[in-house]
Amino acid sequence: MYSFNQLLVLVVTTLTAFNSTSYILQVKGLEIETVFEQDCIDPHPNVARNLDYAWMHSIPRWYIPLQSKLNMYRYSETLLKTRVANITQDQIDSSCLSFKFDNPPVLYGFGDKMVGYTTTNVIENSYGFNTRWEGDTRGRHYLTLRDNKSFVFFTTCWTDGKASWSVISTVEDLGEETKSQIFEHAKSLGFKEDLFLEQGYASCPKIGDADELRKNEL
Structure with a gap:
């Protein structure tokens, strides 16, 4: 005893x-160094033309179902206002990211989190961006693929010289044929397939119409 x-x-x-x-x-x-890829090309040589801006701004809220892991980590840092070392994979898996083109553009995720961006035009279909979280996050988005009906593909050059990519979509799931086209485009730009990230929205709150969204504007 x-x-x-x-x-x-x-x-x-x-x-x-x-x-x-x-x-x-x-x-x-998480460790952001594990998802670093190529250094960015600035300005990007493969900027797409003939983007239908009226269509883009007519969408009340965009989903972000496909992106590189670095892009997700950077968006997560911005929304949660902390470094990725303080963010868990469970949080990433339930981020439910979405985006709205407005004045200012707004990124949403992680429940009630949102952050506004200031943007400046660089060249056609490209713009510099900066968030309202001081000290982070700045860079340039280059539009390199779009279909003017369901998605827009952006390549991002961050201020630390690292590159990432993301897709904004009008629907939660783009379908296998469109996703295959997007993944092939990402690989053609030099991005690594093992760092592609696809997120579903089945467990996310449903996105309301434009009038409802305006209640949550910054």
């Missing part, structure tokens, strides 16, 4: 070990 003092030491030791383990699990986040 244990004495009272032995039991006390055992309990304290167990609690200390548990708290240490909990702390490690709590702070264990």
Whole structure:
């Protein structure tokens, strides 16, 4: 049988070990260096032309179902206002990202999080951007593929010289044929297939109509 003092030491030791383990699990986040790819090309040589801006601005809210992991990490940092080392994969998996072209453009995700962007035109179908989170996140978006009916593909050049890509879509799921076209385009630009990220919206809140969205404007 244990004495009272032995039991006390055992309990304290167990609690200390548990708290240490909990702390490690709590702070264990993602590593952005693991998703770095190519350095960006600025300005990008493959900018697409003839974008239908009236169509683009007519969509109340865009989904972001396809992107590179670096792009997701950067968007997550911006919305959660913390570095990716403090963000878990579970949070990434339930981010439910969406975007609205407005004045200012707004990125939404992680429940009630949103951030507005300031933008400047660079060349046709390209623009510089900066968020309202001081110190982050700046760069340039280059439109390199679009169909003027369901999606727009952007290549992003960040201020640290790293490149990423993302697709905004009018629908939650673009379908296999369109996704294959997008993935082939990403690979043609030098992006790595093992760093492609596809996210579903089945468990996300449904996006309302334009009038409802305006209630949440910045």
